[in-house]
Amino acid sequence: MIIIMQSHATDEQINALRSKIESYGLTANISRGVERTIIGAIGEERQLNIEALQSLPGVENVVRVVKPYKIVAREGHNENTVIQVKGATFGGKTVQIIGGPCSVETQEQMDLAAQFTAEAGCRLMRGGAFKPRTSPYAFQGKGVEGLHIFRTAADKFDLPIVTELMDVRTIDDFLKYHVDIIQIGARNMQNFDLLKEVGKLHTPVILKRGLCATISEWLMSAEYIAAGGNHNIILCERGVRSFESAYRNMLDVTAIPFLKKETHLPVIVDPSHAGGKAWLVSALSKAAIAAGADGLLVEMHPYPCEAWCDADQALSPNELKTLMDELRPLAQAIGRDI
Amino acid sequence: MIIIMQSHATDEQINALRSKIESYGLTANISRGVERTIIGAIGEERQLNIEALQSLPGVENVVRVVKPYKIVAREGHNENTVIQVKGATFGGKTVQIIGGPCSVETQEQMDLAAQFTAEAGCRLMRGGAFKPRTSPYAFQGKGVEGLHIFRTAADKFDLPIVTELMDVRTIDDFLKYHVDIIQIGARNMQNFDLLKEVGKLHTPVILKRGLCATISEWLMSAEYIAAGGNHNIILCERGVRSFESAYRNMLDVTAIPFLKKETHLPVIVDPSHAGGKAWLVSALSKAAIAAGADGLLVEMHPYPCEAWCDADQALSPNELKTLMDELRPLAQAIGRDI
Amino acid sequence: MIIIMQSHATDEQINALRSKIESYGLTANISRGVERTIIGAIGEERQLNIEALQSLPGVENVVRVVKPYKIVAREGHNENTVIQVKGATFGGKTVQIIGGPCSVETQEQMDLAAQFTAEAGCRLMRGGAFKPRTSPYAFQGKGVEGLHIFRTAADKFDLPIVTELMDVRTIDDFLKYHVDIIQIGARNMQNFDLLKEVGKLHTPVILKRGLCATISEWLMSAEYIAAGGNHNIILCERGVRSFESAYRNMLDVTAIPFLKKETHLPVIVDPSHAGGKAWLVSALSKAAIAAGADGLLVEMHPYPCEAWCDADQALSPNELKTLMDELRPLAQAIGRDI
Amino acid sequence: MIIIMQSHATDEQINALRSKIESYGLTANISRGVERTIIGAIGEERQLNIEALQSLPGVENVVRVVKPYKIVAREGHNENTVIQVKGATFGGKTVQIIGGPCSVETQEQMDLAAQFTAEAGCRLMRGGAFKPRTSPYAFQGKGVEGLHIFRTAADKFDLPIVTELMDVRTIDDFLKYHVDIIQIGARNMQNFDLLKEVGKLHTPVILKRGLCATISEWLMSAEYIAAGGNHNIILCERGVRSFESAYRNMLDVTAIPFLKKETHLPVIVDPSHAGGKAWLVSALSKAAIAAGADGLLVEMHPYPCEAWCDADQALSPNELKTLMDELRPLAQAIGRDI
Secondary structure, eight states, rough: EEEEEEEOOHHHHHHHHHHHHHTTTTTTEEEEEOEEEEEEEEEOGGSHHHHHHTSTTEEEEEESSSSSTTBBBBTTOSSSEEEEEEEEESSSSSSSEEESSOOOOOOOHHHHHHHHHHHHTOOOEOOOHHHHHSSSOOOOOOOOHHHHHHHHHHHTTTOOOOEOOOOOGGEEEEEHHHHHHEEEEEGTOOHHHHHHHTTOOOEEEEEEOOOOOOHHHHHHHHHHHHHOOOOOOOEEOOOOOOOSSSSSSBBTTOOOOOHHHHBSSOOOOHHHHHOOOOHHHHHHHHHHHHOSSSEEEBBBBSSSSGOOOGGGBBBBBHHHHHHHHHHHHHHHTTOOOO | OEEEOOTTHHHHHHHHEEEEEETOOOOOEEEOOSSSSEEHHHHHHHHOOOOHTSSSSTTTEOOOOSSSSOTTBSSTTTSOOOOOEEEEEEEESSEEEEEEEEOOOOOOHHHHHHHHHHHHHOOOEESSOOOOSSSTTSSOOOOOHHHHHHHHHHTTTTTTTEEEOOOOGGHHHHHHHHHHHEEEEGGGGTHHHHHHHHSSSOEEEEOOOOOOOOOHHHHHHHHHHHHTTTOOOOEOOOOBBOEEEEEEEEBBBBBHHHHHHBSSOOEOOOOHHHHGGGGGHHHHHHHHTTOOEEEEEEBOOSSGGOOOOOOGGGBBBHHHHHHHHHHHHHHHHTTTTT | OOOEEEEOOOOHHHHHHHHHHHHHEEEEEEEEEEEOEEEEEOOOOSSSHHHHTSTTTTTEEEOOOOOOOTTTBSSSOSSOOOEEEEEESSSSSSOEEEEOSSOOHHHHHHHHHHHHHHHHHHHHOOOSSOOOOOOOOOOOOOOOHHHHHHHHHHHTTTTOEEOEEEEOGHHHHHHTOOEEEEEEEEGGGGOOOHHHHHHHHHHOOOEEEETTHHHHHHHHHHHHHHHHHHOEEEEEOBBOOOOOOOSSSSBBHHHHHHHHHHHHSOOOOHHHHHHHHHHHHHHHHHHHHTTSSEEEEBBOOOOOGGGGGGGOOOOOHHHHHHHHHHHHHHHHOOOOBB | OEEEOOTTTTTTHHHHHHHHHHHTTOOOEOOOOOOOOEEEEEOOGSSSSSHHTTTTTEEEHHHHHHSSOOBBBTOOSSSOOOEETTTTSSSSBBBBEEOOOOOOOHHHHHHHHHHHHHHHHHSSSEEEOOOOSSSSSSSOTTTTTHHHHHHHHHHHHTTEEEEOHHHHHGGHHHTTTTEEEEOOOOGGGGGGHHHHHHHSSOOEEEEEETOOOOHHHHHHEEEEEHHOOOOOOEEEEOOOOOSSSSSSSBBBBHHHHHHHHHHHEEEOOHHHHHOOOOGGHHHHHHHHHTTTOOOEEEESSGGGGSSSSOGGGBBBBHHHHHHHHHHHHHHHTTTOOO
């Protein structure tokens, strides 16, 4: 850690810093420059309390030297993590497209959705049984019954299932229905108690980025899961909040190459929630894959106009099929497949 | 609800809209303008599925006419809600200053903190037993033991206590220790299962604004609590995320008058987390009160440089005292007291 | 235009609205709903003063029905605008890659840069003679001498030149050196006097998006140029400001398909300024083309580490060549060429 | 400047850094830590090209030690700058309220506006003759004629005038009409050629913050003016762009104390443009003064509903008078006057 002192910092203040650093078991390297004194804290920097140093008199700024995350960092774990989900891999050569509706509605709807998902060539299926809705008056999901419906429909087509966990109290139900990938939604990215619980499981986790989470905060949330022992983490960029009101969120495509450099974990993208409109999904899907994403989470509904939730962003079964056909040559052009 | 059709929308598309609106039990009022056709949906608009309308062919845009929130809206409930917490009121003439440390550390620290909080003239005390930390390797709070320490210290000075609830599984502990105000933190503002649970209690709730939550989303989260039956909700602005990196968050002072117009609930401000620096607390506190805030949540630690958490933003006991002395004439100048 | 009245609006207030609307020569269509009265203003809405309506007593909200831009809107001009620059086209099947350094430094540097740009297969060259720098103490560009150097270098390889105009007083110099495309930088996107002046020319204009300009504001700035008579406008997305500090700007890839729907003008992307790092250029370039961009503006310097400006974002000549080789199959995969 | 090397940086890379630093005439101080090597560049850091260092192989991050601004920095110039404008002072004990309409419309309108401004107790008057409008079809201001009208009206009440300069070509007109304070608008904050020209004058300048300008960029724009010789600079916070769409801009009240610490220049606030609504002006004005602002720029129109521009944010003459009456005791409570 580097401490930059104010220009008029006194010797007493500098010595206080030195003592504080040494009290944590680190060594202080003091360098007196023309305009300012700089103090380097040499040793295991993660033991230092950055705010406590910041609060000492005479300190202008404190700069970290090492990354706050360890297990999920590519530094020290150079190989890509490849996650296996019943034969489908995340983080390898294949770009995985996960299709399915926003929410579980009925057995008929899910049976059709599963059939269309499989027919389009997707290897996994998504669908929400528990729904985080802005309004308490909106449809909140079918709950445990939804898990049953989803499992039944997906099993007919041998599709592993991805569904969102919102509450620690329903983890047992998720295990009972053998949910193949647990999704942690954007609004729960910093629900640390939930992260700790999924950290104790072996089930792969899709961790969505919070609405305005920095890359660093996001990786620290992944670190929470990893620190518990579950290293099967897939990061999902789903658009961030911005000043632009023309579309729901702003897909942060730069996050994809940046994450691939910072972490060994697979990175996927949700073009449906990012743009918020079905007609934007094709362009955003292509951009995501071209930028290096390891997969997509795409909303498709048998009858989009009848969907109980996010109707305007769901593709029709035909549109999903067309999308898959468009993405295959694109993936090949960058040396991957779908 | 108003539906604006695309300029080339066909009669067929317009009729489909009409049918859809009527299927929800509302009436469609069609107005053909020079450049576009506008459709008004007359009736109980909250029954309409806005995204489903949005997804219909020929639709350019859908505009809500009524607010999505009802119970917390000032419209239809013109009187200010005044919340009583053991003699201290929120939403009345008095501006309530809640003082105390970021986190509960030891009995000695809390005893001192309680003493200084009371001496400065604050009528309530804050302190975290469960801490939401970005890093899994940072101090996570003393947990239930912290509640015990806090209750013990505060009782010596008859201070009602405010502390953060992060997990539905600890509600019973909060009730056991008679927590006077339950705080829902910024990261849990849209943890809907948590909101539903506190909605079932009678304990007053401080609902902090999410890091990039809109006013409307925030009020909808309050509506979740209110819809469960708990109307004792205090909104707390704590700074939002912005492009500016010179300070931790950007205090959204405009939110204060805006909320006072939109809702009858009390509105307080957390100047400590907003600015992230002790030296900014005085100016931000004054701005908040001048703009109409009903209270403040101010961090104070007996020995700031030794704090286990957020050391750089805690006031010293003397600084808190000075702040209180500065705020009194300011409050009087706008017709309030402290 | 639609005016939504407050729930308790009086008849008098509603009548005042009606009179105001009629005073502009439009007709008022009043629809009294269950909770609110809605007034539609039928006629040429661009004649209405939206703020003046907003300020009238009893008004809750005013909603536009038509787009504020006309000439640049795709509505009413369905064909793509294709701009010819000495044989290179923007807005057609070919994706145009414009290469070159951030700034003009010396004749030798520009001669080399032109050679490498041509060898890589780029059909146009970029380079700044006038540089908008955050600091008054930083290199401000070579000025008119830079235009001369640039023209000389580019002519040796028959490359049309793209360079930034910052000041109305240098337009004559731009014409004297036959600048092929005038670039308006992000910081001048709403320098309306500058826009009006380039609107009087026939030279094609690259209009960069402001650091936090909405799509609508950006198109209105294009409308300023078009309203003056110059319809040869190329929009350039270059990343927007966000809360994320890990990279310089956030490339708004969603803007590409959105703009292609809203306007008939060509849309290009500047991946170098967006990411701010040379190693991000490849991924962002691919994302931009996959999302439908009509071209790229890529920084390349003969010796990046020696560049006088933005050294960390310039590709080396070899890296540019490699990039072009990677982009060709990608463009083909989506039915375009380079 | 401090250079943090990547964890696997080689000795060769470290030596290249050393050579580069020494080639600028500075000394390199190399400190090999447990996880990383840190290089301190000792000497006049402003001579270093930060991006060129950033681009060298093996570099992880480069951190500035000194501020990029010099003349406007409080460091090295501890006294507040106090600017005199015909007897009215900015930066002293008095909080200056500048009143007046958004734009100059007619002589009658300006005569009335001047009378009401003076009667309310304001010591200076604002009004725009040249208007930066998002739309080319909106009223663009009366131009030079507007300067004449404004001067005539203000002289009747001995009010110094504040008006916006948008184009270097109109500076002579501003001098001819003895404009007392030249305003540089938010959209021109980084119009560097304009800044350089006003830097050559002696007329005080109000420099508004750009829509998403950081504090550092804003001070660098002030530095442009100061570097030219004009040190009479008043900074004006006018709200920044955010994700919140409930109000036009987000007033960044934290900027006020932060600027007072970083710079010796006076800081004022424009509550009218910040909130965008007349009913928000009172609360925002109070917040600004409480936070330490040296003045306000408040829109008032003789007949707000008839204003040609920004009608919804103008106070009526009576509202301005009431505002002044409310602000006086508030200013006194913090030891200032109005």
